Amino acid sequence: MPGLRWLCSTWCLLAVLAADAAADDQAAPPTAPSIRLNTIGYLPGKPMVATVAAVTTDGGKYQIRRLRDGAVVWEGDLSAPQPNADTGEQLATADFTKLAPAAGEYEIVLVDSGERTRFHVAENLYHEPFRVATRAMYLWRCGMPVSGDHQGAHFEHGPCHLEDAYLDHVGGGHVQRASVGGWHDAGDYNKYVVNAAATVGMMFRxxxxxxxxxxxxxxxxxPTDSKLPxxxxxxxxxxxxLLTMQxxxxxxxxxxxxxxxxGLIASDRDSDPRYLAxxxxxxxxxxxxxxxxxxxxYAPYDATFADRCRAAALRSAEFLxxxxxDHEADQSAFNTGGYHAPDGDDRLWAAAEVWETTGDAAALAELEERLAAHPNFDxxxxWQHLKNLGLLTYLFxxxxxxxPELLERLHKGVIAAADETVAAAASHGYARPFTKYYWGCNGTVAxxxxxLEAAYRLSGNEAYRHAMLDxxxxxxxxxxFGRSFVTGLGGQPPLFPHDRQSAGDAVAAPWPGYLVGGPNPKATDWSDATEDYRTNEIAINWNGxxxxxxxxxxxPVDHSATSR
Incomplete structure (x- = not known):
């Protein structure tokens, strides 16, 4: 199944049976508001659209009011309601893009019902969400104490998992090979190389x-390294x-x-032995x-570390x-995340980065052979399909x-994928730019x-950047749901993510900045319950x-259109 990370243990199976009851007892959600919009707000000069549910057949009127003086700065008609297939709702839209309001606080008001919802407009709208989501990676650190504050709550844990990891299952006996550090992978505390690389690859991009x-x-x-941004x-x-894993x-x-x-305990109280696979x-x-x-x-900032990474990459490239x-790890001793996937996409990405870093002709030949066989942008x-990362490295x-012929094929493939994404958003009542629902689909939406950014850089078509905002x-x-899917950010964010750290500490609020997996297998199938790992887990690849x-x-980013 796409995105499936867990081979369920007995505890997981029991959690499945308990999830529905827990959702009722722990997190019975408020009724979703009729007005559903980005609860973070909107950027000046960019599209501003809200979705409205439960409207009359002729739509109705709405107003935009400025909060500082109560002035009505815009009045318009809701669109005629249309059926939204995946949620089973009749949905209208309120498009107030032409208002182009200045920075400040506003509210949208449905004239017939009087229902209203506030929203914020600002140039720096996403600075704080970016900071919180990126700092969440620090809060995921394993092997050291971490702490942070958010909205009046204090979060911390002590050093954890300082005995990572034993060699029993790789032929070394019950002897420790130092592999302390890194980020906890998800709602659990294990650390998986494939998913770690996928996450780092997204952040590097x-x-x-x-x-x-x-x-x-x-x-x-x-600060952990003053030489680096x-x-x-x-x-x-x-x-x-990751370097300890080679x-x-x-x-x-x-x-x-x-x-x-x-179990659901804080990381610094987790004493289960941990092993290398x-x-x-x-x-x-x-x-x-x-x-x-x-x-x-890293070369511009820390040449020594960059050289170490280069040497490690070339050593593993030679091994490959x-x-x-295609060699799968023997994980018969483990009942934790498998992260099994064919290695063709990973080898393509590896060839791309080795070539881009070294200019190696053999790596380029392998890369172009693999790209020619799979030129479309997915x-x-x-994590199980990382070809796109290598494709983008080659293309740009x-x-x-x-x-040149391959470049043209890749260019067309990126544009075709972006057009598909734009069309998906345009045909959906919530402008959701992705049409599937599965484990971790919120990460795929992001x-x-x-x-879309690659297509914009190749074409200059603003429709692609608008779909990014969608x-x-x-x-x-x-x-x-009319709710944010990111802990600690936006309106009515998740309070009970499937996260052992949040469930195992003494703080009522969840640890902030984490994107939960999202509805699965239907658009309406999400519950804000700790036990519901199927829809409410967190994971580093989704945050990346x-x-x-x-x-x-x-x-604002002004890129010259290029088809390099």
Missing amino acids: AWEDFGPAIQQIKLDIP EFLAEIKWELDW ADDGSVYHKVSALNFG PWSSAATAAFTATMAQAARL RKHPE VDWD SEREGRN RQATG GLNHLFGRNC ALIYALASQLL
Whole structure:
């Protein structure tokens, strides 16, 4: 199943049976408001649209009022209600884009019913959400004490998992190989190389596309490396752990994990022994890509670390050349996340990053062969389909020697995928730019921003950037629940995510900045309940996608259209 991360233990199976009852007892949601909009707000000069449910057959009128003086600054007609197939609702829209209001506080009012909802307009609208979502990666750190404050609540845990990890299941006996650090993967505390690489790859893509804007945001993360920008310093915490996962021969262990998923306790009270899992070719290839990209991005700031990453990438690249088979890790001893997927996409991404970093002709030949076989840009992708990351590196490279015919095919593929995404948003009552619902689909909604941004840079078509905002609008409240899907941000955010840290501490509020997985398998199937990991878990790969989407809106970006 797309996005499935868990091989359920007995505890998980019991949780499934308890989820419905827990949703009723723990988090009975308020009735969704009729007016559903981005509860973070809107950017001046960008599309401003709300969805309205439960309206009369002729729609009705609405007003936009400025709160500071009560003035009606806009009055319009709701669109005629249309059926929305995936939610089963009749939905109208209120489009007040032409109002182009100045920064400030406003409310939309339904004239017939008097129902109203406030919204905010600001140039720096996404600065705070970006800061909170990125700082959430710091709060996910394993192996050290972390702390932070948000909206009057204080969050902290002590050092955790300091004995990572034992070699019992990789032929080394009950001996520890130091693998402390990194980020906890999700609602559980294990650490998986494939998903770590996917997350770092998304954050690196954000840095490559929006680095100057990112550097202007103070992330409020305690300094760990003064030589680095805060954003790269946080990613380095994960890279330092990933480097411990490389064996001497260049292969890469698949994960660090307990044998079973533990209970809902704080990380610094989790004492289950944790073990290395055997190597996999997918983990090795994803590691290779990550380290090759890191070698480029860290070189201006820390040449020694960049050289270390480069050497690690080349060692694993050589191992992959000697082992062309798709090799799955033997995880028979584990009942935790498998992260099984064919390694072709990971090898493509690895070839792209090795070539971009080194100019290696063999890597370019492999990359172009793999791209020629799969030239389309995938609309639906996550940790198990990382080809797009390699495709974007090749497409926007400034190195010489690329195949012009292949470049043209890739260019068309990116535009076609973006057009599909725009069409999906245009035909949906909530302008949701993705049509599927599965485990972690909220992350995929956010991840659409990568293809849309690439298409915008290739064409200059503003419709692609508008669709990027449609995704954020949906995640922050323009959905059938009328609620934000990110803890601690927006209106009525999740209070009970499936997260052992939030459930296991003494603070009532959940740890902030985490995107929950979202409705699955239907658009209306989401419950804000701790036990409902199927729809309400958190995960680093979903946050990585959210960070990219938020970074895209930090500052107005004026890119010259290019078809390099």
